[in-house]
Amino acid sequence: MKREILISGTARETRVAILEDDRLVELLVDRPDARRMVGDIYLGTVEAVLPGIQAAFVNIGAEKSAFLHASDLIEAEDEDEPSDHDDENGNGGAGNGGNRFSRRRLPNIADELKRGEPRVVQVIKEPIGTKGPRVTAQISLAGRFLVYMPFASKVGVSRKIENRDQRAKLREMVSKLVPKESGAGGWIIRTVAEDLTEQSCKREIDHLFGLWKKIKRKSGSVRSPALLQRETSLTRGIIRDLFSDKVDSLLVDSKVLHNEIVQYLKQIEPDLLSRVKLYEAETPLFDEYDIEAEIRTLFKPRVELPTGGYLIIQPTEALVSIDVNTGRYTGKKDPESTILKTNLEAAREVARQLRLRDIGGIIVVDFIDMESRGNRDKVLQELRTHLGHDRARTKAFAVSELGLIEMTRQRVRPSLWHSMTGECPTCHGTGRVFRPEVVVRRMERSLKRAGADHKERQLAVRLHPDVALYLVEQEPNFLRQLEKQTGLELEVRDDPMMRLDEFRMMAKPAGRDVTELYAVA
Numbered sequence: 001m002k003r004e005i006l007i008s009g010t011a012r013e014t015r016v017a018i019l020e021d022d023r024l025v026e027l028l029v030d031r032p033d034a035r036r037m038v039g040d041i042y043l044g045t046v047e048a049v050l051p052g053i054q055a056a057f058v059n060i061g062a063e064k065s066a067f068l069h070a071s072d073l074i075e076a077e078d079e080d081e082p083s084d085h086d087d088e089n090g091n092g093g094a095g096n097g098g099n100r101f102s103r104r105r106l107p108n109i110a111d112e113l114k115r116g117e118p119r120v121v122q123v124i125k126e127p128i129g130t131k132g133p134r135v136t137a138q139i140s141l142a143g144r145f146l147v148y149m150p151f152a153s154k155v156g157v158s159r160k161i162e163n164r165d166q167r168a169k170l171r172e173m174v175s176k177l178v179p180k181e182s183g184a185g186g187w188i189i190r191t192v193a194e195d196l197t198e199q200s201c202k203r204e205i206d207h208l209f210g211l212w213k214k215i216k217r218k219s220g221s222v223r224s225p226a227l228l229q230r231e232t233s234l235t236r237g238i239i240r241d242l243f244s245d246k247v248d249s250l251l252v253d254s255k256v257l258h259n260e261i262v263q264y265l266k267q268i269e270p271d272l273l274s275r276v277k278l279y280e281a282e283t284p285l286f287d288e289y290d291i292e293a294e295i296r297t298l299f300k301p302r303v304e305l306p307t308g309g310y311l312i313i314q315p316t317e318a319l320v321s322i323d324v325n326t327g328r329y330t331g332k333k334d335p336e337s338t339i340l341k342t343n344l345e346a347a348r349e350v351a352r353q354l355r356l357r358d359i360g361g362i363i364v365v366d367f368i369d370m371e372s373r374g375n376r377d378k379v380l381q382e383l384r385t386h387l388g389h390d391r392a393r394t395k396a397f398a399v400s401e402l403g404l405i406e407m408t409r410q411r412v413r414p415s416l417w418h419s420m421t422g423e424c425p426t427c428h429g430t431g432r433v434f435r436p437e438v439v440v441r442r443m444e445r446s447l448k449r450a451g452a453d454h455k456e457r458q459l460a461v462r463l464h465p466d467v468a469l470y471l472v473e474q475e476p477n478f479l480r481q482l483e484k485q486t487g488l489e490l491e492v493r494d495d496p497m498m499r500l501d502e503f504r505m506m507a508k509p510a511g512r513d514v515t516e517l518y519a520v521a
Contacts, residue, residue, distance in 0.1 A: 003247045007235060007261075008285050009254035012462065013189070014234055017238065017291050018242070020389070024294050024354050027416065030234040034419065037062075037133055038412050039142070041215060043224040044121050049108045057132075058121055061225035064132030068113075068121060072136035118224040120215075126413035139215075141208050141229075144240050144268045145193035145200065147338055148208035152186025160191040161283040177202050179209060185250060192244045199435070239264055243272060250276045253285040258450030305349055309342040313353060315417055319362040322350055326368060336375065339368045343379045351386035360411020369403040380405065400460055426499045434501035436470035439463070442519070443503045444482065445498045449504065449518040451486025458508035459488040468494035 006017040018026035030036060044058035047065050057065040099138065120507060125134035141148045155175050157167045170189045176200065178184050185420075187205075189196070215228050222228075232240065232298040235257055243250060243265075252258045258278045265273050278283045286292045303311040308328040314321045324346040326338065350365055365383075370376050376399040383405065387394045396407035413419070434442070450456050463471070471478055471492060479490050491508070499503065505515045 001432040005238065005243065005247055005250045006285055006289060006291065007238070007250070007254070007257060007259045009235070009252070014257070015286070016234060016238055017286065017289070020288070023352070024291055025352055025389070026358075027291075027295065027298070027356060027419065028234060028238070029416070032242070036231065036234065036413065037126055039123065040227060041120065041139060041229040042066075042124045042135075043219045043222060043226045043228055044119055045224040046113050046115055046117050046119055049110055049113050049115055051108065054109050056104060056109055056113050058082065058119060058135060059123065059225050060123075060133070060135065062127070062133060064127060066121065066123070066135040067131070067132045068119075068135050068137065070109040070112070071125075072134075072138060073107060073109070073112055074294065103206040118219075120219050120228065124412065128411070128414050128418070140188075141192075141211055141213075142240070143204045143208050145190055145196050146204050146208065148185055149189060150185040151187070154186045156186070156188045157158075158189060158191040158193075161173050161189070161194055166194060170194075173198060173201055174205070177205055179205075184209075185212070218480040231256065235260060236264055240268070243269075243275075247271070247275065251274070251279045251285060253279040299421055303349060303353060304404070305342065305345045307341065307345060309345060311346060311349060311353070313359075314359075314417070315359070319364055320359050322353075322363065322365045324365065324367045328437050336372060339370055340372075340375045340378065340404040342380050343367045343375075347379050347383040348386050351383060351390065354387075354394075354409055355390050355392075357417060358413070358415045359417075360409045360415065363409060365405045365407070367399065367403045367405065370399075376403075383407075426501060433499075436467040436500075437474070439467050439501050439503060440471060440475065442480070443505075444478075446503075446505060446515070446519040447482060447488065447490070448486055451488050451519070452513065453518070454511065456507050456514060458491075459514070460491045460493055460506045460508055460511075462493050462498055462506065463493040464498045464500045464502065465496055466500060468492055 002019075002021050004019040005024075006019065008015045008017075010225050012031060014030045016026075016028040016030075017024055018028075042060040044060040046056055048057045049058045050056065054070040056068045058068050060066050119137060120139065121135035121137055122139050123133050124136050127133050139150050141150075147153050150230065155171050156179075157171055161167055161170070170193060173196070174187050174189060178187060193201075211229070218228050231237070239250075239261055250261070252261060255278065257278070261276055262273060265276065266378065279288075281288065284292075286295075301314055303313060303325070305311070308326070310325050310327045312323040312325070314323075324343060346365075346367065353359070354363065367379060372377070380396065380399050384396055387396060387407075390409070392410040392412075394407060394409045396405055399405055424431070427433050443463070447459070447461070450459060479492060482488070483490055489508075495504075503515070503519075504513060505518065506512065507514050
């Protein structure tokens, strides 16, 4: 598979695009006003301990208190890295990932934490919606080849290193080189470490161990809440976690970022320097690779499939629903073959869209109903195969009798839909606005209230031009009839500054706005 990384940077924004076989599969955006928190380590203060939900709230100096669950107080049961890396910042397996501790006996959080006490914690999930950040007491420090966990005790190996002999060799090497002193912690060997040498391994162990000692010293000299260690920048994180000999090229359009990448690679992987190129053409980098056009489609609910089918992606408060449709594709053979082909295409595109839009949490995919159990299994396998390219942890369950696949995808930060868009001031997040005829009826009820109140005799009504046009074309006698019913003198004015489903009532001649007095529904 051909893999490329494109980095476009300015003073106010850094964007990273990851391409596989010339198709965009991941987009990462970093801005100073929306700094990423995952991986940051804080000395926090326990604000509240809630035994009823086995959790505590910790003040880390953020806008909202951080959530700490009892499962994040204990060492992970699985000694191997659950995925190549939990996120692009390399938070190598910190946290419980949702249900990894469901079968373990958890400590009573009231015995472990007391209100007001300081606690070193690490952010494992960004604030999302109304929720504050999620933190863990199981700290992890990521390097290029290793992840150091001070409060763990095992040496694990990434599951993506499948060769048993290689796994045993790497585990033995790290076990031999780690410090023998008490409290040396646990280590995870990352996928990129397949060809790790003892020299590189020793250098990284010393670096990570020294970094933890520095964090511990700082935690003893500051007052909580305080930031102890900030995760590396997006660019460095991408180089550390993703850039390897499996990536064909890395293009960057900023000289500052290019120099930073070159200097960093000289320290950790000089052999990869030849794959880094500074892009200096006049055409913007993302335009050259047609990335900008694809970004513009990221927030549209409809996604076209190659043969004519399409997906409808709808985020909701509780989950994300994805509907699969055949569209204009009717096939040439029997209906089951047509449906199977559409569903297989949809399975591939669903996996890609989840990565591309960074959708997490509970996802329900409504595939087109298939009668054959074998075909259902084919679609599920296709989905799981393509989810295997995802760096986030995913789990897809069997196709139900209704053709639904329920799945989860690890969520560590808001999706691009949440982080790059805001609520529409007209529809307030529903995606819908009242039709002109509904606006007119609402306006009619308000004017009748004003007439019954007998305080105003002359009113000017301001409407969006589309609503005013509806009145002229569809209800030309509306105003005259309403004047007879209410005893008011009415004038309608179109105003392009009004929202489509908004109207204002102004008392004449003073021009006083009386809308709030009479507009209820």
